[in-house]
Amino acid sequence: MDNFVFNNYTKIIFGKGCENDVGREITKYGRRILLHYGGGSIKRNGVYDSVLSSLKEAGAEVVELGGVQPNPRLSLVRKGAELCKAEGIEAVLAVGGGSVIDSAKAIALNALYDGDAWDFHARRAVPKAMLPVGVVLTIPAAGSESSDCSVITNEDGFIKRGLRHDCMYPMFAIINPELMYSLPKEQIANGCSDIFAHLLERYFTNTRGVEFTDRMIEAAMKTVVNNARAMVCGTADYDAWSQVVWAGTIAHNNLLNTGRVGDWGSHNIEHELSAHYDIAHGAGLAIVFPAWMKYVMDHDVPRFVQFATRVFNVENDPFDQKKVAKKGVEAYSAFLKSLGLPLTLAEAGIGTEKFSLMAKQAVEIGGGKQGNFVELREDDIVSILKIAAK
């Protein structure tokens, strides 16, 4: 196991009705609040009203900025940061999923920064501080509610870039799975795919002596596999939802990568897909990750065997480990398919025309490579995209 520092200070407030605590929590950091949200679904499902009523009750002065799109855009971040400065905002409240939270973090960073809003994500500036960010989570998936990450898309060139820094943990995250029941089926499936992919990125490591985190990741993966279908079926099954949503937060709060180096190649390849084609992140991952697995499997067959046997209960065959490893990938794909997710680029309507461009952009951000479990160059990424094609 590698040395590590782990310090996640996000306060998690989890369960039925907990959104009514938001006013009390956010006003601990100031009265001037930027309320940040997406396309307006929170106005239809009642979350907006609950949140606003709690804010008013706590004496908050609310400035609103809606309109966050999936793959959140730099232009809105710019607008938000200017608004914070003009309005003397003291804290940002994100009500939404990963896109809204990532946008809120970028706004909160830039509210305290006078340079260009793309500087941080473009690695031209290092974050020092951000306005306090609070979260009311309405989509399970991104894990951004208690992570140090923000992923933003710059429309100028369709560049999607992730940024992480210690100062980027939200102060609190309010998580009531019941607020998520009304999500469209596809979005639930995408969320489950994203959670599972966060676990996989951590799982595939070259670090030895990591039995504890291996087993914790497997615990989370099994939980997602056992419960995701009930969520997608729209059964309003609190037991199923609460398990996956809590696993989704833990999947991305850095606990499960303590002392180990994860991969992250698939995520960065997928970022190119969704930047160029605006495909949902979870759907993109459902296409890219199995292809990545097939491409890199020979690097460490035992790890794939462990994945297959422990997570998907594939029976071990000591005489044909590769077969067992492959069955694990098949089981993962079958799980994704059971949620209604696309398994190929063709199914998602994505052609081969931008493979080279996307591979080039993906390695650009990694200094000529992507991934840690196996280092991928441009031609490797093109090969993975070809496997993913159909």
Next chain:
Amino acid sequence: MDNFVFNNYTKIIFGKGCENDVGREITKYGRRILLHYGGGSIKRNGVYDSVLSSLKEAGAEVVELGGVQPNPRLSLVRKGAELCKAEGIEAVLAVGGGSVIDSAKAIALNALYDGDAWDFHARRAVPKAMLPVGVVLTIPAAGSESSDCSVITNEDGFIKRGLRHDCMYPMFAIINPELMYSLPKEQIANGCSDIFAHLLERYFTNTRGVEFTDRMIEAAMKTVVNNARAMVCGTADYDAWSQVVWAGTIAHNNLLNTGRVGDWGSHNIEHELSAHYDIAHGAGLAIVFPAWMKYVMDHDVPRFVQFATRVFNVENDPFDQKKVAKKGVEAYSAFLKSLGLPLTLAEAGIGTEKFSLMAKQAVEIGGGKQGNFVELREDDIVSILKIAAK
């Protein structure tokens, strides 16, 4: 799953050589430091020198208070709190295991309190704040390095009482498993028993819909079972040590009881044993917990079957679930025995003479009962002690 709030702000600094960061970390909270430790083993194994050198380098002004005993005593807490007040101490650094950390927390609480030092643990006063506490962990087990708990023994009546409060998390915990290699075999075994017991207390719950935390607890239990023997054998196996030590911290940082109510009956029964007989906590738990399991098993046989099959790989027998459940308890006892731990009160030289007194004192603190999975009254505790007797 129950609603919950989870907010553990202890910064974990884990790995080889990390004790050299202690000066920099603790002086973030002030220069006047109380250095608190136990019987002097840290002077023999070099930890004291490393810590003191790091403190001096960071410009700390150090006041020392050693002499913490296992089952840490109130008298030393009193002395430490007075010392903090007299010396204008700004932060307390605990270098040791659970006893030293628990003592440090009690001192840090009472340093800011003018009433009697037993008030908090006796439930006559509620904590509001404590001096910042930092930890250099030298014994894996108690989990106190990132928990909100402190257990203190009042010599006046041999009363051992646990206390927990949100303000009682240490600011940081420095954890280098290499510092623990020189521990006596018995102490390592006691530590592993204590870690496993912390997991069991959380595992045995009546809360439904807790698959995720069930699986996370099982992940930690399997990790302890697979690696504890190598630690006790003195193999200086970093992979084994680092897994169990990290699992030991997570076992007790409240993550694994999110959304569920644990039991804690066995811990409170054991507190009486070690208060009256000064038996090591881990050894006491090795005696009490299997006895508790036998006594309460019929309350929820399926949970015991899950424990047996998932943690100890007992083969399921759908036609005789009770047999499977019993085999789980046998496997747990065999594991404890393999570490050299006592399995009966007789082996520990403890007779039957105080069963009634200990049962009475144990339920006193719980308002007439102990335990949540099964509520135990005085006569239940006497019955459990009788099972544990030989």
